[in-house]
Amino acid sequence: MSTPYAKLPAWADYGLIPLINLLVAFAVAGLVVLLVGENPFRAAVILIEGAFGSGQGIAYTLYYATNFIFTGLAVAVAFHCGLFNIGGEGQAYIAGLGVGVVALTFDSVLPWWLTFPLAILAAALMGALWALIPAYLQAKRGSHIVITTIMFNFIAASVMVYMLVNVLKPVGAMAPQTRQFLEGAQLPRLGWLLTELGLKVRPSVPLNVSFLLALLMALLVWVLIWRTKLGYEIRTFGFSPKAARYAGISASRITIVTMLISGALAGMMALNPILGDQHNVPLDFVSGAGFVGIAVALMGRSHPAGIVLAAILFGMLYQGGAELSFEMPDISRDMIVIIQGLVILFAGALENMFRPTIQSIFASLSPRSVGIAATKGERA
Amino acid sequence: MAEAAIELIGINKSFGAVRANRDIALEVPRGTIHGIIGENGAGKSTLMSILYGFYQADSGEIRVNGKPTAIKTPNDAIAVGIGMVHQHFMLVENFTVLENVILGAEGEPLLKKSIAKARSELQRLEREYGLEVDPDAIIEELPVGLQQRVEILKALYRGAEILILDEPTGVLTPAEADHLFRILQQLKDQGKTVVLITHKLREIMAITDNVSVMRQGTMVATRKTSETTVEELAELMVGRRVLLRVEKGDANPGDVKLLVKNLTVKDSRGVTMVDDVSFDVRAGEIVGIAGVAGNGQSELLEAISGIRKAVSGTVLLDNKAIDVTGNADPAELRDRGLAHVPEDRHHVGLVLSFEENENSILGYHDKPQYLKGPFLNLDAIQKDAQDKIAKYDIRPANPRLKTANFSGGNQQKIVLAREIEQDPGVLIVGQPTRGVDVGAIEFIHKRLIAMRDQGKAVLLVSVELDEIRSLSDRILVMFAGRIVGERGPEASEGEIGLLMAGVERKEAAE
Numbered sequence: 043m044s045t046p047y048a049k050l051p052a053w054a055d056y057g058l059i060p061l062i063n064l065l066v067a068f069a070v071a072g073l074v075v076l077l078v079g080e081n082p083f084r085a086a087v088i089l090i091e092g093a094f095g096s097g098q099g100i101a102y103t104l105y106y107a108t109n110f111i112f113t114g115l116a117v118a119v120a121f122h123c124g125l126f127n128i129g130g131e132g133q134a135y136i137a138g139l140g141v142g143v144v145a146l147t148f149d150s151v152l153p154w155w156l157t158f159p160l161a162i163l164a165a166a167l168m169g170a171l172w173a174l175i176p177a178y179l180q181a182k183r184g185s186h187i188v189i190t191t192i193m194f195n196f197i198a199a200s201v202m203v204y205m206l207v208n209v210l211k212p213v214g215a216m217a218p219q220t221r222q223f224l225e226g227a228q229l230p231r232l233g234w235l236l237t238e239l240g241l242k243v244r245p246s247v248p249l250n251v252s253f254l255l256a257l258l259m260a261l262l263v264w265v266l267i268w269r270t271k272l273g274y275e276i277r278t279f280g281f282s283p284k285a286a287r288y289a290g291i292s293a294s295r296i297t298i299v300t301m302l303i304s305g306a307l308a309g310m311m312a313l314n315p316i317l318g319d320q321h322n323v324p325l326d327f328v329s330g331a332g333f334v335g336i337a338v339a340l341m342g343r344s345h346p347a348g349i350v351l352a353a354i355l356f357g358m359l360y361q362g363g364a365e366l367s368f369e370m371p372d373i374s375r376d377m378i379v380i381i382q383g384l385v386i387l388f389a390g391a392l393e394n395m396f397r398p399t400i401q402s403i404f405a406s407l408s409p410r411s412v413g414i415a416a417t418k419g420e421r422a
Numbered sequence: 423m424a425e426a427a428i429e430l431i432g433i434n435k436s437f438g439a440v441r442a443n444r445d446i447a448l449e450v451p452r453g454t455i456h457g458i459i460g461e462n463g464a465g466k467s468t469l470m471s472i473l474y475g476f477y478q479a480d481s482g483e484i485r486v487n488g489k490p491t492a493i494k495t496p497n498d499a500i501a502v503g504i505g506m507v508h509q510h511f512m513l514v515e516n517f518t519v520l521e522n523v524i525l526g527a528e529g530e531p532l533l534k535k536s537i538a539k540a541r542s543e544l545q546r547l548e549r550e551y552g553l554e555v556d557p558d559a560i561i562e563e564l565p566v567g568l569q570q571r572v573e574i575l576k577a578l579y580r581g582a583e584i585l586i587l588d589e590p591t592g593v594l595t596p597a598e599a600d601h602l603f604r605i606l607q608q609l610k611d612q613g614k615t616v617v618l619i620t621h622k623l624r625e626i627m628a629i630t631d632n633v634s635v636m637r638q639g640t641m642v643a644t645r646k647t648s649e650t651t652v653e654e655l656a657e658l659m660v661g662r663r664v665l666l667r668v669e670k671g672d673a674n675p676g677d678v679k680l681l682v683k684n685l686t687v688k689d690s691r692g693v694t695m696v697d698d699v700s701f702d703v704r705a706g707e708i709v710g711i712a713g714v715a716g717n718g719q720s721e722l723l724e725a726i727s728g729i730r731k732a733v734s735g736t737v738l739l740d741n742k743a744i745d746v747t748g749n750a751d752p753a754e755l756r757d758r759g760l761a762h763v764p765e766d767r768h769h770v771g772l773v774l775s776f777e778e779n780e781n782s783i784l785g786y787h788d789k790p791q792y793l794k795g796p797f798l799n800l801d802a803i804q805k806d807a808q809d810k811i812a813k814y815d816i817r818p819a820n821p822r823l824k825t826a827n828f829s830g831g832n833q834q835k836i837v838l839a840r841e842i843e844q845d846p847g848v849l850i851v852g853q854p855t856r857g858v859d860v861g862a863i864e865f866i867h868k869r870l871i872a873m874r875d876q877g878k879a880v881l882l883v884s885v886e887l888d889e890i891r892s893l894s895d896r897i898l899v900m901f902a903g904r905i906v907g908e909r910g911p912e913a914s915e916g917e918i919g920l921l922m923a924g925v926e927r928k929e930a931a932e
Contacts, residue, residue, distance in 0.1 A: 289785035290753025
């Protein structure tokens, strides 16, 4: 019959199942740590303490989370439209170009709060532009967007190497990056916020106002998807392209518009490391955040609130992982990648592995809690 | 009574809190044709899936030929001689008949021997049961009736003594259905046992020896077919008296609202599905298009409603052209008063994962009453949904409930309410009662008649001949993409059935 399994209450759906998935991921990761010959419990303590144990750690965790919120939102918006945007990496990278040009042009004449909006626009514009070509090819030519966005990541990487080495690098400099920005293109840091809360934070921590922009974007994405006509059309097309056609929603228009929004969100990720931390455009500043965004969106169930939480989780893995490899030399950087991979595997790809079991447990515990039964019996 | 081929004792099966089968008892005597009827969702398919090993019962016992048997997988079922013919055929389309028959029963790595064995076995089965099919024909080139025969052959080849058929006539012409019944009769004469699941009362009366009625997961009655009536069975199915015949006054046709001229439509493979079709629909009448599924009705509806591009031809709505060969926009057609209840409500007419209220604006979501600038006006949408729920008695009356959690009949009411309440001049309806329970069918038919009586033009496509005959003021019959005849509502079923099978056309060509 159409519903072999009854529905779960929301708290189990959005709380219990992700929690179980996470625990399993950490349990398996613990086995790997054990194999390397380290104590998994001590490793877990170091990881969590490294991420949340100090003001310093929290600041770094949130700094990384900022990147993942942007890229996670980008993937989620596309998901709602039934599109798999794997190009967040490239879109963010190219957006760095826009941010860099704005910063280099205005850092000596404008204060940061005027440079910032211009840089946001430039980042969104360049990210959207980089998503536009795959979107157009999908909408008009049927070229699969997964393939094209992946390939555009490579193109973006090559373009950026060329631009940084041959165009943007100051004459005589050794490093392939732009010159340092002046104060007009340096975002205020948010370490003082944590100090206000009574935590000890060095003034140099990279957490900056981009974090607030990321939270604002999460809110705007929620409004877009669930409160606007455009969001309604995106969801309709995402769930059922045939129903969208029937409703008079143009497939090519909605594909292109959604990808522009998705690319713009991915592009904004560039603001955080460039204007907030490095104050130049270096090579490889995206460093995988575009791909982590996919895991974040999966884990956050494409809901902005879930994405913020999942982004903080991955921020924790990044920050705590760095501490871990420092404290336990046997656990290299690659081990951290393995742990992250396990989290992605269990929370993303195997998301539904434990669902049937949990559902039948719920059904047997309290038939009423699963709710939908009444609809079956009362028919007109 | 003969010995029981199948005996079910106290079968229970729940999906979560939904009790699909409760305490079912059923006895099917060997060598008989046993009908099982019930509305959609009554638990027929669940029960048969338990018998065939797709699901396992929570409790209860299955006895085959008197022996208690555990059936855990379809392989167990096959081993004890139970075969199943599914509603949707499980055939590999680009394989031959022979290859399909041995699929899963190849026996050894090299095919040559098993194919030779299968060929002689098939010939024997064909002779014995009148199941003629060319063993070397490719499945996709066979008509549906023959594909179904292959499914039966598959089951017999695996040694089935007990054959379960799930809604076997849904895709057949009346003539093909008659042929199927002759085959079933022959199977019975050879001592096989047949279980026939259907919701068509007439078939039950025509072919079965005994009939069991299911309602809401329970077995409410078992009767000898010769000792019951259609009226009694209908009442048992629904639990109350049902009007099987729609009552309606004479039509009062007015101006032509929808005019279709020389319309030709091809499908995505380039096959001509609608071939030079012309007709009109006037205000205040229901024009029904009868035909076996797959003869171009779907493509015709899609072309008129702007979902599928036509190759050539013109369609006029209120004397103004619809750009059917170019960029006809369904949204624009809605603005011009053309409403469309699509055949496939699951994938086209509704987004099942949406809340009910979200579906109640699908296609009308850019109407100003549902919007506040770029934002959805949630209050207005909720209230609108609430009104429609009350007016159409949609249950449960909760506009925030996910659409997938409504029954088929209520889902269809959601679509109908949405389209009818926009007060369109022309209503196009495809399969309005497919998968809909008897009680809701009555309601939907009354609504369609009411539309007609308000002076709207209604174009109805249905594969249910009874529905076409009882609702339509004029009946067009479609066969192989063409309109092959027009009849009044008084035309006999046999006459229309022949047209649906394309008989008259062939004679005219000779």
